[in-house]
Structures are given as structure tokens and as C-alpha cells.
Amino acid sequence: MAIDLHKFANPARFLRITAVIFPWAAALTLLLLGIGLYFALFVSPEDYQQGNTVRIMFVHVPAAWMSMSVYSMMAISAAVGLIWKHPVADLSAKAAAPIGACFTFLALVTGSLWGQPMWGTFWVWDARLTSMLILFFLYLGYMAIWESYDDPSKAAKAAAILVLVGAINVPVIKFSVDWWNTLHQPASVATMDGPKIHSSILTPLLIMGTAYMSLFVTVFIIRVKAEILNRRLRMMRLVQLED
Template identity: 60%
Template sequence: MTDTTTARSANLHRLANPGRFLRFADRIYPWCFGTMLLALTAGLVGALALSPADYQQGQSVRIMYVHVPAAWMALFVYLNLALASASLLIWRHPLAGVAAQASAPIGAAFTFLALATGSLWGKPMWGTWWVWDARLTSVLILFFLYLGYMALSNAFENEERGRRAGAVLALVGVVNLPIIKFSVDWWNTLHQPASVSRIGTPAIHSSMLWPLLVMALAFTLFYVVVLILRMRSELLAARLRALGRLAVEGR
């Protein structure tokens, strides 16, 4: 194991302490929140005012600046959920279950936003709100995976048992991520192929690309901000529950 790997492991171990994590979260939260507001403002100005209308899609292309980042975040948050679940099951990281449960509703919201804006975009482009093609169906399955994780992790009276059961479902659902990513390449679908992630030659003009990437940054920071708030709330609630039990036992 290299010195760098050892240092990273030590940092993760230190953050496993709820008190240290809360102090770390309190330090980075204002910076994340402020940067999120700046990125969101710049992204919206670029998307709504500075970027041109598409020569084929017209003004409806502006839905892209919400739809695409939301779809990216739906996958990114689920990947984080799965990594936290693996950390819980393998290393029993004390904050992994909290992070996973805090991430799930955020990821579900991003997935719902991607589905809703995709329907709004699809109607003028395809002439229909919905088609059962590979990309749309696999994203809908992702939404159900989020809902299933939330339902399963809260279905047990024992909180730790619920988190571990949800973690198993989250890891099983990882198989859906490459299906979503490569569905437009593996099958003939109405959904357009990747246009931003092409290495070196994105099929999108820079005047549209930079607002899209700034909006993606804003959505990412939004996830971090809300994740911190949800984890902080859960940890403080757990601390209050522990103090309550101690008070009852001390009577």
C-alpha cells in the first residue's frame, strides 16, 4: 500500500467519527452552498439568455439544460449510493448507511426530474410523451430502484438491519447503470446517442456546452449541500435518541 493510499484511508477513517464529520461538514457547507448559487445563476443565464436556439429544435432545446444534468446526477447519485452500500456491507463504515439513506431521496428526485423533463422535451421532438425504448425504460427502472431502496431500508424496526437490506438491493441495481449508459448504442432507440461524452469531439457547440456543464456543476453541488444537511440532521437526531435512552435508563 502506497503512502498516498494510506493517507486517504486514514482520512476516511477519521471522518467515520460522527463528530469529526459534522465539524468537516460545517467547514465546507458554506463554500459548497455559495458556489452552488453562483454556478446555478451563471448556468441559468447562459441557458436561457446567452445560448442560441437550436436550428432544428428551436427554443425547446433549453429543456436540455435541466434534463441532461438531472439524468447525469441520477446515475452519479446511485453510484454513490452503491459505493456507500458496499462500504456498509464490507467495511461496516459507521457513516456509510447514513450517507446511503441520505442520498436515496435526492437521487430519486433527480431521476423523476430527468423523466419529467424528458417527456416535456420528447413531445415536440418525437410527437409523444413516452415510448418504451431501452433508455427511457432503464431510467424508469432506476427510479423504482431508488423507491425500492427507500422502502426496504425503512421496512425494518431495527435500523441497521434495514440499511443492510437496502444496501443489498442497491448493489444488485448497479447492473442497471451500464444498461442506461450504453442503451442508445446497444439498441435502436428514439433517444439520441451521446453527444457530450464523445472523447475530444463533443457533438454540441461550445455556446451550448458551457452552460450545460455549469448547470451540471450546480446540480452536483446541490447534491453535496442537501446530502450534508440530511446527514447532519440524521446524526443529530441519532445523538438526541441516544441521550433520551440514557436519560430513561438513568431514572
């Protein structure tokens, strides 16, 4: 009974499917980012209170959406990896983490840039920004644990446990932070979710959201591929050691 070492790092089907998707996703990203930014920067109206600064929202809000979605996606991949031991699942959670962290960072930076003209300060302990910051810490912890194990299969399991614990905790943290915020600064902060979002704002927002999504898919495919190749390289070196 010979062991095929390569079966653990040869997700051929994944590579085949992504090879088809990749050019479309890349093209869609460029197209949607172009249209979305055009609508966001030129077509959509100024806010009667915030003026042009409201346009930051089109970069900020979809980034915040993505930061949460990517974390959920990582949790699901981690669960799949733990339960079915699918090799691509672990790699995909690993590959997604830095992208999610970047979206979170983008949401934090744009949030704080937006805060300056609106609230007169770069950082407010607004519930959402705070939750976002904590989510950013969770991403950092996740990436740090991958770095800390020498054995990739162990790292995958440890990271999976961590991201699942984090995912269970995220709603609790969110709840506690919302609650903390209302306790400390009752409704002094103007936020965007008015009852009515006009379609002239909503349309570019959704376009930008979709653009971010396809950007994620594009970068994600590149990163997973890189991880798979990395894995193979490692295997080849090990095979050399055997001889």
C-alpha cells in the same frame, strides 16, 4: 468495560468537516445555477430543428448524470458501510437516496416534457428514458426498505445489500434495455448526442452539471446532519429508558 453507546452516532469529524464545506457549497450552488441558467436560457443558441425546446436539455441532461452518479455513490457508501462498518457510510447512502430519486424524477419529467414537442407524445419508450424509469424504481425500492425495518442498524445492512445487488444489475439492465429498444424501434428517435457539440452548448451544460453537483453536496450535508441528529435523539431516548 463500558460500552460507549454514543461512539456509534457521534461522527464528530464528519460534522466538523462539513461545517466548513457547507457555506461554500451552498454559495457555489447559487452562483453556478445562476450563471448556468443564464447561459442556458439566454446565451446559448436555439437549435435549428428544435427551437427553444432544446433548452430543456440543460435541466434534463445533468439531472440524468446525477441520477446515475448518486446511485453509484450510494453503492460505494453501502460497500464501505458493510465492510468497514463505518456509521456515516450507511447514513450517507440513506441521505443520498431521496436526492438521487429527485434528480431521476426531474430527468423523467423534463424528458417527457421535451418529448412532447419533439416526438408529439409525452412518453416514448426510448432506451434512456426507460432505463431512467427503472432506476427510479430501484431508488423507490431502496427507500422503501429503509422504512420497513424498525431497527436502523438492520435497515442499513438490508439496504446496503439491496443497493449493491442493484448496482451489479444496473449495467445488465441498461444493456438489455438498449438492446430491447434497438430491437423494437430502430433509430427513429432523435437524440442529442450528435458528433459535434458546440461549445456554446457544452459550456452551459457543464456549468449546470457542476451546479447540480454542488446542489447535491449542499442538500446531502443537511440530510446527513439530520440523520445524525436523529440517531442521537434516539440514543438519548434509549438512555432515558435505561434509567
